[in-house]
Amino acid sequence: MPISLEIVTPSEVVYSEQVDHVVIPTSRGKIDVLPHHIPIIDTLSAGDIKVEKDGSTHYLAVGSGFVEVYAEKVSLLTDQAIDISNSDEAEIEEAVKSGCGSP
Numbered sequence: 181m182p183i184s185l186e187i188v189t190p191s192e193v194v195y196s197e198q199v200d201h202v203v204i205p206t207s208r209g210k211i212d213v214l215p216h217h218i219p220i221i222d223t224l225s226a227g228d229i230k231v232e233k234d235g236s237t238h239y240l241a242v243g244s245g246f247v248e249v250y251a252e253k254v255s256l257l258t259d260q261a262i263d264i265s266n267s268d269e270a271e272i273e274e275a276v277k278s279g280c281g282s283p
Contacts, residue, residue: 183215184253185231187240187261194261195231195240202254203230204247213254220249224256228264239264 182198202213205227211220224245231238245258 181215181252182233183213183217185256186254187229187242187256187258189258189261195263197231197233199231199233201232204254204256205229205242206247211249213249216251217249217254219251220247222247222249224258229256229261 182200183202185195185197185199185202186193187195200214204211204213205225207223207225210227211222224242224247226243227241229240229242231240241262241264242256242258243260245256247257248255
């Protein structure tokens, strides 16, 4: 059973998919989220999001914000996010300079 993952910035929904597993950087360290996870509300730390879906792994970089985890849904509210897989080197470097994806 998949879990719904949504990553939202002030200007757009960056990612909205059904996934199998997600690893999220929080103020308490990285958390692994699978379906039926216990509810959590925490501070999202800038860093990399690891998403596993249909046997493949996908990475996104996010800035700071908030994370809400429920049994079947994960919502990330962040100041910025980029899809590392679909970005060129210059775009990733610019994002890191502005705080997106910095540990």
